[in-house]
Amino acid sequence: MIYMLIFVLIAGLLSVITITGVGQIRNNMFLKYNASYTSADIENPAIIYNMKDFNTDYSYKDQQIIKLCSFLDSWSILIFFGLATLLASWLFYHNKLKQPIRTLREASQKISGNDLNFHIPQASEDEMGQLCGSFERMRAALEDNNRQMWRSIEDRKQLNAAFSHDLRTPLTVLRGYADFLNKYLPEDKISKEKLLDTISTMSTHILRLENYVQIMGEAQKLDDISVAWTKVEVSVFLEQLSSLAEFLAREQSLELSFENHISEPSLYLDTGMVTRIYENLIANSLRYASQTISVRFEMDEGFFSITVSDDGKGFSSQDLKLATTPFYTSRTEAEESHYGMGLNICKVLAEKLGGGIQLTNHKSGGACVKVWIMLHQS
Known part of the structure; x- marks a missing residue:
């Protein structure tokens, strides 16, 4: 004009x-x-x-x-x-x-050309400047989506590699026993007791393979889970989480303590994801705790957090770096039923909810795992 x-x-x-x-x-x-x-x-x-x-x-x-x-x-x-x-x-x-x-x-x-490594300057505040600003926000969103996609691809590759690695042992054992039976069973050189023991061992490894396949299927589905925000009453929801922890620990003589530092009466959360994260945190602490497990609920700067601590042996330096990777187990881990997916599931779900996970050790000993998620406004 x-x-x-x-x-x-x-x-x-x-x-x-x-x-x-x-x-x-x-x-x-x-x-x-x-x-x-x-x-x-x-x-x-x-x-x-x-x-x-x-x-x-x-x-x-x-x-x-x-x-x-x-x-x-x-x-x-x-x-x-x-x-x-x-x-x-x-x-x-x-x-x-x-x-x-x-x-x-x-x-x-x-x-x-799929080149997002640049910046769009906004030289003015008029309509064209605002359009350039919108393009820059779109470029940044695309760059972030690409980064997340590549990270998801790398995580999937890592997951598949870990899965393939962990399948190698039971498959090797099964092949060895199969060759053993093919060689000696036709010649009647295997006693009935040895045969039954071999079949029992093979059944154990087959069950292990089935569990691996089930765990792998669940891990592959984590990226496809959609977030469903719902309004929950804080006191009721935290009471449910406390009851869940007590139920999971019913067969172990452990002392559970709960601290609630949230003053708001209600929050918007995905209760399904939060509960799944919580179950894995509690299950991980139950595996290593000696006598006590403490749970703390907090809210700070728009984030809801759950901190689970125990008085066990704590994390090793290698655990602190790798415990959230899929199928990770400590070298001293003797439990074959433990597949090393709990903390990885917590990490994936927390990031999907806009948060993250942190692993530390108490000064007095014991492990401490904190998961925080971004609160939804409405």
């Missing part, structure tokens, strides 16, 4: 100057060929309109000048206002649109 206003004023001024100028030229031309009239006579339109005998025998050159003056008198307003519109548009494009359009075109070409 400012550009148009300025150029319209300029166009109006030039139109007035042009019309006045060509009028003066025509008057002078008239006086040149009609010497009996004066300038005062020309300024009176009634005299000019009623004159029938004034000289119109102009030279060819003067006729062309008069035609040009008539043309400018009739079309100067349209010409100047048209040029003003074109110049205002061109100047506005050059100053306001050209660089943002070029920036957006280059950005779209890079995005189409």
